[in-house]
Amino acid sequence: MLINIKRKARVYSPWIFHAHAGGCNNCDIELAACFAPRYDLERMGIQLRNNPRHADILIITGPVTKQISSSLRRIFDQVPNPKVVVACGSCALTGGVYNRDDGKPNYALAGPVEKLIPIDVSVPGCPPKPESIIDGVMLALEKLKEK
Template identity: 55%
Template sequence: MEFNKTWQDMLEQLKTWARVNSPWAIHFNSGSCNGCDIEILATLTPRYDMERFGLKLQGSPRHADVLICTGPVTRQARDRLIRIYEQMPDPKFVIAVGSCALSGGAFQGCYNILGGIDQVLPVDVYVPGCPPRPEAIIDGVVKLLEQLKAGYQPAARRSGVLRPVPVPVTDAG
């Protein structure tokens, strides 16, 4: 037992412990082809069974700690993506799944694509692949949890950006 700790430190430790053991996730498809979505679902089903890490996929952003994003960001899904992110309680973490979520992938250059998720939201974990295998998605989640144990702060807080970066909509790129 360490006696020189303040009660705030203890509380922080308790919160981290709780957070690492039961991260609740929400999934949003902002323009994906479905491939990553079905692989995320496959990680929840018996063969891969992501729930053994305490991760639970559920419906409301207000209950979520982790936002799992798939697909490039399309112009019309962008506002929704930001709104969902803002509805999530702090601290919140973003996992970008799939090549499209990383950079726009195969859709790069299409007129309705803004690019990867990090054009709109601060991203904590990038999982590449088209689509990533379920093992890769699990690896991404586990890496995030390990980082959390080591006292990782969300990407948004580290960069001092608590609100998403506004994206100019009349860009020519």
């Protein structure tokens, strides 16, 4: 019974922690727009939180610089299980514009995200539109139901 209530609470009012792992910041602005009045994700019970220990969904933007990589891993470990990881934007998925043209590794990057932590949902785009991010969050909710 308690497990069912917990699962319902998680699925019907999931909390999101956003981790910025480098990048140009535009993905972060689009994510912020999802919570602004036009899209207003909070009307669906979804909230941004500032503590990974309170989150159900971890959204990561940026290519993951070496400087942030250990902190990102720590944040991932702090999000309680079951959790869903959303990689948001081309940088988080592939390194995006931070990849070198000659195919050699960028000296400043430890990413993309999947090199460090498992991804459940991918949201492509540079930057992804708020509609795509909201689709990704909905997909994350479906995954959360299964966990």
